[in-house]
Amino acid sequence: MPKKRSGGGLSPTQQAAKFLGVSVLAGAVLAGIALPAVGALGLAAKGSVESFDELPANLKTPPLSQRTTILDAKGGQIATVYSRDRTVVDLKDISPYMQKAIVAIEDARFYQHGAVDLKGVLRALNRNAQSGGVSEGASTLTQQYVKNVFVEEAGDDPTKVAQATQQTIGRKIKELKYAIQVEEELGKKKILENYLNITFFGQQAYGVEAAAERYFSKSAKNLKVQEAALLAGIVQSPSRYDPINDEAEATKRRNIVLQRMADVGDISRADADKAKKTPLGLKVSKPKNGCITAVKGASFFCKYVEKILLSDPVFGKDREARAKIWNQGGLTITTTLDPQAQDSVQDSLKEHVYQKDKVEAATTLVEPGTGKILGMGQSKPYGSGKNETELNYSVDAAYGGSNFGFPTGSTFKPFVAAAALEEGRPATQEYAAPYQMPYPQTVRGCEKPWVNDDNYKLENENESEVGPYRLEDAMAKSVNTYFVQMIEDIGMCPVVNMTDKLHVRQGNGKSIPEVPSSMTLGSTGISPLTMASAYAGFAARGMYCTPIAIESITQKAGGQQKSLEVPKSTCSRAMSEKTADTINTLLRGVVDSGTGRQAGLGDRESAGKTGTTDERRNAWFVGYTPNLSGAVWVGSATQEVKMRRITIGGRYHPLVFGGEVPGPIWKDAMTGALANRPVENFNLVDIPKAKDRDRDEDDEGDENGNQNGGNDGDNGDNLIGGGNTGGTDGGTFPSPTFSIPEGWWQGTSNGNGNGGRG
Numbered sequence: 147m148p149k150k151r152s153g154g155g156l157s158p159t160q161q162a163a164k165f166l167g168v169s170v171l172a173g174a175v176l177a178g179i180a181l182p183a184v185g186a187l188g189l190a191a192k193g194s195v196e197s198f199d200e201l202p203a204n205l206k207t208p209p210l211s212q213r214t215t216i217l218d219a220k221g222g223q224i225a226t227v228y229s230r231d232r233t234v235v236d237l238k239d240i241s242p243y244m245q246k247a248i249v250a251i252e253d254a255r256f257y258q259h260g261a262v263d264l265k266g267v268l269r270a271l272n273r274n275a276q277s278g279g280v281s282e283g284a285s286t287l288t289q290q291y292v293k294n295v296f297v298e299e300a301g302d303d304p305t306k307v308a309q310a311t312q313q314t315i316g317r318k319i320k321e322l323k324y325a326i327q328v329e330e331e332l333g334k335k336k337i338l339e340n341y342l343n344i345t346f347f348g349q350q351a352y353g354v355e356a357a358a359e360r361y362f363s364k365s366a367k368n369l370k371v372q373e374a375a376l377l378a379g380i381v382q383s384p385s386r387y388d389p390i391n392d393e394a395e396a397t398k399r400r401n402i403v404l405q406r407m408a409d410v411g412d413i414s415r416a417d418a419d420k421a422k423k424t425p426l427g428l429k430v431s432k433p434k435n436g437c438i439t440a441v442k443g444a445s446f447f448c449k450y451v452e453k454i455l456l457s458d459p460v461f462g463k464d465r466e467a468r469a470k471i472w473n474q475g476g477l478t479i480t481t482t483l484d485p486q487a488q489d490s491v492q493d494s495l496k497e498h499v500y501q502k503d504k505v506e507a508a509t510t511l512v513e514p515g516t517g518k519i520l521g522m523g524q525s526k527p528y529g530s531g532k533n534e535t536e537l538n539y540s541v542d543a544a545y546g547g548s549n550f551g552f553p554t555g556s557t558f559k560p561f562v563a564a565a566a567l568e569e570g571r572p573a574t575q576e577y578a579a580p581y582q583m584p585y586p587q588t589v590r591g592c593e594k595p596w597v598n599d600d601n602y603k604l605e606n607e608n609e610s611e612v613g614p615y616r617l618e619d620a621m622a623k624s625v626n627t628y629f630v631q632m633i634e635d636i637g638m639c640p641v642v643n644m645t646d647k648l649h650v651r652q653g654n655g656k657s658i659p660e661v662p663s664s665m666t667l668g669s670t671g672i673s674p675l676t677m678a679s680a681y682a683g684f685a686a687r688g689m690y691c692t693p694i695a696i697e698s699i700t701q702k703a704g705g706q707q708k709s710l711e712v713p714k715s716t717c718s719r720a721m722s723e724k725t726a727d728t729i730n731t732l733l734r735g736v737v738d739s740g741t742g743r744q745a746g747l748g749d750r751e752s753a754g755k756t757g758t759t760d761e762r763r764n765a766w767f768v769g770y771t772p773n774l775s776g777a778v779w780v781g782s783a784t785q786e787v788k789m790r791r792i793t794i795g796g797r798y799h800p801l802v803f804g805g806e807v808p809g810p811i812w813k814d815a816m817t818g819a820l821a822n823r824p825v826e827n828f829n830l831v832d833i834p835k836a837k838d839r840d841r842d843e844d845d846e847g848d849e850n851g852n853q854n855g856g857n858d859g860d861n862g863d864n865l866i867g868g869g870n871t872g873g874t875d876g877g878t879f880p881s882p883t884f885s886i887p888e889g890w891w892q893g894t895s896n897g898n899g900n901g902g903r904g
Contacts, residue, residue, distance in 0.1 A: 205292065205324040208299050209703035210234055210344055210353070212476035216440075216448055218483040219520075219697065225440035225448050229301075229473045231360075231433060232352040234702070237339040240354055241369035245338060246412040247378035251403045253287035254410050257334055261288050261325035288325045291341040296321075298344060301473065342366075347377055348384030350433045361389065363429040371413060372421040375403040389426055397426060438528055443492040445528030446538040446546075447483055447519070451695050453545040455479075458713050476702040477710075482695055487511050487521035487774075490818025498795045498811045499525040499780065501533045504787050505794060507780045507808070508539035509815050510674045514682040514775055517691035517715035519675070521776075521819060539783060540674045542653050551653025551671035552779055555757030555804065556624040556741075557768045558668035560684065560729055561650065563617060565640040566632055567725040573732070573833045577635075579613030579620060579628035581606050586630070590637030591660045604630060604667075616836045621732045622740030624756065629666045638665045647720035648680040648690050668757055674777040677768045682775035684733070684753070687829065688726035691717040723829070729753075730828045737769065745769055745809035747816060750825045754812070756804030762789040767808035769816070772826035776816055778808040 213228035237245070249256045255263055263286050285293075293311070300306035309317075328337060347357035357377050358366040369377070379399035380387045389396035401422045408418035437448035455461050455472055462468035471477075491509045499507040503525070511521035526535050541547040566575065582605035588595045606612075606626050613620075613628065620628035633641065638660050645651075645658055652658065653671045663669040675693055683690035692715050699710040733753035737746040741756040745767050754769020764781040780794070780802070781787065789802035799807065 205295060205327055207295055209474055209476070210298060211301075211474050212702065213356075213435075214472070214475040214477040214479065216451060216479045216481060218442075218444075218481060218485050218488070219518075220485055221480070222441075222485055224442070224444045224481065224483065225437050226434060227436050227448075227452070228475050230352040230475075231350050231356045231435065232343070232475075233355040233359075234343045234353065234476075234705075235355045235366060237335055237342075239365070239367045240339070240342055241367055241374055243371040243374035244342070244354055244366060244369050244377065247371075247374040247403055247407060248342060248381070249287065249338070250406045250410050250412055251378050252290065252381065254406070256287050256338070259286065261329040262286060262322060285321075286325065287341055288329055288337050289321050291337055291344065292321050292324045292328060294341070294344045294346075295324075345381055346384055347380050348388050349390060350435070359431055360433070361428055361430060363431045371407075371417065372400065372404065372424050373427065375407065375421065376400040376426060379403045389428060390430060393426060400426070440528075442485065442488045443495075443523045443527065444483060444488055446524060446540065447481070447488075447522040447695065449528070449536075449546050450519075450522065450538060450541055451479060451481055453541075454695060454713065457544065460711050460713050471701075471710075474701075474703065478700045478702075480697045480699070482513075482518035482520060482697055483522070484511075484520040484819070486821070487815075487819035488523065490821075491521040491523040491815045493818060494811050494814035495523055495525045497814065498807065500795055501526055503794050504792065505780055505782050505789060506535070506539065507778065507811060508674050509776060509778045509811060510540040510678045511774060511776045511815065511819055512675070512678040512682045512693055514685035514770065514773060515689060515691060515717070517679065517682070517693045517717070519693055519695045520774070521815070522675070535783070537783060539779065542651070542655060542673050542676070544655055547673055548653055548671070548783055551673045551676070552764050552766075552781060552785075553670060553759040554668035554672050554677060554766055554768075555759040555764060556626075556668060557677060557755045557757035557766045557777075557804070558664075558670075558672075559621065559624065559629050559666065560733060560755055561644050561648065561680070562629050562632055562641055562666055563621060563732065564684075564721055564725055564729050565644040566617075566636050567728055568644065568721055569636050569640050571632075571636065573618070573728050573831065574616050574836075575632070576614050576616045576836070577620075577628050577631040579606075579611075579615045579625050579631060581609050581612045581627070583627050583630070585662055586634040589634055589662055589665075590639065592639040592642055596638070596661055618732055618735055618833050619836065621755075622735045624741050626667060630662060633662060633666050638662070641665045644721070645680075647718070648683050649692065650676060650680050668759065674779050677766070678775050678777035681754075681768050681770050681777070683720045684726050684729045685770040685772055685775050686726075687723045687730075688719055688721040689717050690720040691715045724831070727829045727831050728833070731830045731833060733769070734828060734830065741803070741805045742767060742769065742809055744805050745813045747771065747813060747820075750820065751827050752816070753828065756809065758802070758804045762802050763787065765789060765802050765804045765806075765808050767804050767812045769812055771816070771820065772828055773823065774816060774820055776812055776819075778812045778815070780808050780811070 210232060211228070211230045212232045212234060213226045215226050216224045218224055253263070297307060297311060300309070332340070343353040346352055347354070347360070349360050351357040351360040354366045354377065358364055358369055361377065362369070362373055376389060376396060379396070379402065380389070386392070387396050387399045404413070404418045404421050407413045408415045437445045437452065440448040452472070456465060456468050461471055491511060495507055495509060499505070506524060506526045508524040509521065510519065512518065513520055522540050524539050526533055528534065528536060530536060537548055538546045539548060542551065543549050567573065582603060584601055584603045585598045588597050604626055607624070611623060611625050613625070615625050615628050642658070642660065650658060650672065653673050658664050658670050679693045680690070694713060694715045696712045699712055700707055701710055730753050733755055734751065736742040736756070737752050737754050742754050745754055746752060750771055752769055752771050754767060757766035757768070758764070763785050764779065766777070766779050768777040770776065781789070789799065792799055792802065794802070794807055
């Protein structure tokens with residue numbers, strides 16, 4: 147050990163040795179000297195660091211986090227997302243100027259020394275002794291690479307990052323040992339490649355490829371000498387030498403690198419002088435990270451894909467494992483999104499509902515028989531600003547949607563009809579269907595009956611709707627009392643079974659409540675994706691397929707590319723072909739001559755159903771062709787807006803109906819999505835007509851009708867909390883799973899008084 151001064155203090159040389167103890171130790175290792183425990187050298191407090199020999203033998207190198215690219219079904223880029231913007235490239239794809247520049251400025255003797263540069267240590271030791279402090283370090287490029295590995299392994303955990311970068315003897319000991327191992331195992335060229343891919347270049351750019359794109363909008367293999375020198379100079383202090391924020395300081399640093407390249411013989415002095423005189427030549431590309439940057443209005447679909455990857459067990463046993471895959475990135479995710487369909491969805495929404503309107507609209511398109519989501523959009527764009535939202539109104543709460551979905555109104559009635567047909571009721575089934583009637587005294591449930599203890603009533607949309615009606619007319623005119631009589635006849639359990647087979651759930655993931663209003667008139671909140679997928683079951687002649695958004699995923703890690711397993715659509719029979727064909731025939735009549743006439747497609751067969759809920763807080767159209775199903779919802783996410791005397795998309799509406807606003811949105815979205823696609827026909831059934839009756843064909847009635855005979859169950863006072871929206875059992879609003887700011891609501895009522903209009 148060096149001797150102390152007579153006064154007991156350390157000499158300047160001894161002080162420097164203390165600062166650079168790790169480098170001295172490394173020199174001793176290289177000289178073959180046995181290394182005792184660090185504490186014995188007095189360089190660290192007892193117990194603060196492990197013995198050199200006790201450290202694990204191998205450096206744990208996690209795969210580098212990279213950007214993930216999300217593609218549509220045709221291979222077009224939707225968005226890139228990343229925790230760290232990085233694209234790993236081979237050394238051959240990095241400009242030779244860049245390789246030389248980083249070596250020249252960071253470790254000029256890189257190819258001459260081992261893991262530790264003993265000459266560099268002695269030189270730094272001497273200069274630091276002269277200055278009385280630490281003015282120069284001696285870390286080699288290999289040591290710097292190892293430190294970056296520690297930082298990469300720490301991820302975004304601030305505590306781990308601090309531990310990985312702390313200036314302690316213990317960390318330096320680890321850095322040195324692993325540097326020796328890396329030198330032996332990888333060799334110089336691979337170390338240089340790894341270093342250039344892992345290091346941070348500022349402006350959210352990790353690795354030289356991302357840096358070249360960020361500052362010069364080009365690939366790393368095309369960097370010129372002055373550009374390479376600029377990037378190499380940034381590494382020492384990305385904030386200080388940031389060329390975007392301090393061009394003068396960055397220029398000085400670049401010129402130092404150019405001079406250093408000339409000094410070590412990488413370029414001529416003449417070339418260095420010429421390069422110094424050139425401007426920085428920045429061509430900055432702003433970071434485009436996250437679903438908010440998605441093209442074609444696909445931000446909400448992009449977030450849905452992210453939610454799937456973070457929640458589906460196919461990607462890992464728990465959320466932590468799945469998050470690790472997502473954050474590591476390097477994924478190429480090919481989705482089901484059809485660019486033609488997505489364009490059509492966004493064009494239709496933009497045409498019919500303005501971003502500044504009091505209400506919003508959401509549209510989802512699904513392919514029958516496959517479950518593929520082809521289009522998903524809404525009228526208010528993704529974001530946190532005015533007239534923007536981060537809620538995806540098309541999906542359930544678990545995937546970023548509203549808390550409960552939105553009441554569907556009469557779009558629920560086809561499920562009742564399908565259940566009745568499966569129970570053996572004929573397509574000519576007739577009920578008295580008066581204009582007004584009390585709810586049945588009891589309605590059979592799966593476990594217990596629902597009892598109308600308070601004698602609640604309901605009525606049709608207008609007084610001209612007086613039965614008897616057969617199913618075909620009742621569906622076309624959306625006659626409320628008909629379907630309540632139907633559920634009195636068959637009970638609620640067949641409807642429960644049908645909706646279970648079609649995977650119809652509330653937006654919060656729970657089953658549809660067994661109350662007549664939910665089981666017939668659509669008083670329960672459901673998402674557009676759920677409705678589009680369920681109706682796709684009709685289009686596919688009774689085969690329901692779970693919706694899917696991802697076709698395939700490949701992941702690049704450690705120089706290797708592999709395919710990941712992805713969720714698959716599961717198809718199962720929900721009803722007989724005869725039942726589905728009958729529903730298709732009935733709903734074809736809705737768009738031919740019923741409440742959905744404005745949604746009919748002129749060039750091909752289509753079927754669908756309108757829905758308008760109490761006080762016109764929600765309006766729906768859900769429809770399909772044999773090869774495409776779509777759901778459109780229009781309303782206020784807060785459920786505060788009553789769509790009376792309202793302007794939507796620049797057009798004034800005294801009253802909003804399901805066929806009047808959502809219908810045309812659906813028609814235009816479907817028309818564009820189906821352009822140049824085969825025209826397919828339904829397998830229609832012959833339904834005998836009822837005797838002609840003199841009836842008012844007014845499709846949706848007037849403003850005065852309501853489901854509870856003057857007692858509208860859907861009022862703002864009961865929208866949040868435990869209030870009973872219709873006074874009937876089972877009609878209470880589900881308690882939110884998290885607190886909602888005052889005056890800002892997501893979700894809808896489950897009350898008996900909600901829904902049912904056509």
